[in-house]
Amino acid sequence: MNLKSLFRPSTMAVVGVSTSQDSHPANVIYNKNHLRYPVKTFPVNPKGGSLNREKLYSSVEDIPEDIDMAVIAVRAQFVPKVVEACIKKGVGGAVIISGGFSESGNLQLQQQVVDIAKEADFPFVGPNCLGIYAPDYVDTFFLPGERMIHPDKGNIGFVSQSGGVLVDQMVKFAGQGIGISLAVSIGNKAHIRETDMLTWFEQDIETKVIAFYIEGFERREGREFIKKAEQCSKPVVVFKAGKSKKGIEAVSSHTASLAGDYRVFSEIMKQHCVAEADNEYELTSFCEALSCFPGGINNGNVGIISLSGGHGVVAADAGELYGLSIPQIEKQTMDTIKEKLSPGIKDIVSLVNPLDLTGSSVDSDIVATARHLARDKNIDCIMALLIPYSPGVSADIGAKLSQVARNEGKPMIAYVPNEDKYKIIIEGFELNNIPVASSVEGAVLMAKALKRCRPC
Amino acid sequence: MLNKNVKEIIEKSKSLGWILEPDAKAIMKFQGFEIPDYILTHSIKDADTFFKKSNSPVVAKAVSKKILHKTEHQAVVTGIASSNRLNSEMERLKKLDGCENILVEQMVQGLEVIIGAKNDFQFGPVIVFGIGGTSVEIYNDTAIRMAPLKSSDVHSMIDSLKAKDLITGYRGGQGVNMERLTHLLVNFSNLIMELENEVESVDLNPVICTKDQCIIADARIILQRP
Secondary structure (H helix, E strand, O other): OOOOHHHHEEEOOOOOOOOOOOOOHHHHHHHHHHHHHOOOEEEOOOOOOOOOOEEEEEOHHHHHOOOEEEEEEEHHHHHHHHHHHHHHHOOEEEEEOOOOHHHHHHHHHHHHHHHHHHOOOOEEEEOOOOOOEEOOOOOOOOHHHHHHHOOOOOEEEEOOOHHHHHHHHHHHHHHHHOOOOEEEEOOOOOOHHHHHHHHHHOOOOOOOOOEEEOOOOOHHHHHHHHHHHHHHOOEEEEOOOOOOOOOOOOOOHHHHOOOOHHHHHHHHHOOOOOOEEOOHHHHHHHHHHHOOOOOOOOOOOOEEEEEHHHHHHHHHHHHHHOOEEOOOOHHHHHHHHHHOOOOOOOOOEEEOOEEEEEOOOOHHHHHHHHHHHHHOOOOOOOEEOOOOOOOOOOOOOHHHHHHHHHHOOOOOOEOHHHOHHHHHHHHHHHHOOOOOOOOOOHHHHHHHOOOOOOOO | OOOOOHHHHHHHHHOOOOOOOOHHHHHHHHOOOOOOOOEOOOOOOHHHHHHHHOOEEEEEEEEEEEOOOHHHHOOOEEOOOOOHHHHHHHHHOOOOOOOOEEEEOOOOEEEEEEEEEEEEEEOOEEEEEEEEEOOHHHOEEEEEEEOOOHHHHHHHHHHOOHHHHHHHOOOOOOOOHHHHHHHHHHHHHHHHHHHHEEEEEEEEEEEEEOOEEEOOOOOOEEEEEO
């Protein structure tokens, strides 16, 4: 299945624009792409004529240029005909926004569309979906641009069965400064499904982490998906909905009752090194951490640097809850760190992991501690809990610590409160590829994501 | 390749929808898995001879097409240590609904684990392993993996159990024979892959594990509905 013209189109037809209703989904899609994206966009409506002083084509086939992708937003019963016209025209693929298919019981109509498309090797997303958001290329979401919160262009590929969850997750990504390479709402996933998206993202050089919101798979589809995910060279993150036990019909064996649908899903993800996020916050943390350190960490041995004893204890507690270990560090590491510290704090710090450098420490203390902690063989990830209101901490601390992490070759995760005031510190980390959490727990979740099991 | 006898057992059990314990155990034995010494009989005399020869307590179970869950029907008696008790329990079991035969077998002692399989709608055959016995659903200390299993999967399953120390050895106890347990789980998962089109779910519960062996003390195989 060639998805390039679908996800990276140069030309696009929007079929089903209204001549009378500006807020029609097709009109929203046409307007935003026509006005704000590089993709050359053509409106289509059988009535022909003009729309906002532009030519309105009465059929896809009348467009005088080659068309990479069509957005189809006509009533369900007309979709087969439009798909046939697209195939005839040689369009490279479609996003079918229209609802009224399997989700409302019209399985036969959906199957008819699938049969037509498969016969012609014509890929489509949907139906009953928002479609594609590809920053700098195209946006088929029928949500007015001014109402959306757009994450920047980045390296997370995100696939969602639900359009609503997708848009909501985009808000969370944007809030955490996480960028997206491509987000696809696959709706009824009648043709393009999760496993196809995995194949696309695997070869897409702009994507580093692949995330999914999954409600369920078809018969045996989970097996195909997990086999592909296991072979994938990029980290795969999933967020599963539909976890509650539905009324299980008369269970005939212990095993059947123990192995409910969700437990099976969750355990199999773990078995194959797919990171399962428990909720949307974890999903956000996981994506950010794995996009910075796709290789993860081996044992989950975290060295914690805090400027207040309390933060260290809170992080250690959360770490234990999430299966991380906060190991003892070498005596030699402690001695070296102590030697490098400013004379004023040497006698008041605690150098037992989690390390407490106190509110009297300055940049050079934090940097030296991070450097030597990173060199300790018991530690495979550094967590820097920074309270930027501490007087000795400068605005450069983010950039300085990032440099340490890079030089020492050990993953680092930072916590800085997400306030405008501290933006310069946050960017000092993030622009240098160090993930920043906005809470201590968020930082621990990032470490948890890095510890996802690794292929044996 | 599936043994011819295994295929025969499955064929003849299809109308019932599940495989009776003696037949299910026979399938396990054909795979080279260990089951307790047993006798399948109506005769109290033959059962008594078996008991005396085995020189240890025995278990007696009713074999009935009408009893899928034996415990709920009081169709299992463990720890029979005298001829009198064997006699009276056999008389009682024979009167249970649909009882065709009595399975009398040697009682083995050790750690009770469950090894199960389920043909999952989304993922196909999966294997369940954990602490077994009749309270398995209450403790629910189990791990699930997609079949077929590698030996590294077996280790990670054990490692994820709360009761892993019971398996690896606890307070000077020796733990179970890991080589046998791994062999059993891996080969059981291979069998399940071969039976994918026939089987809905399997309970080997309990499997009795000791430092020397892993013996399947009870087996239940539910077939797919046609």
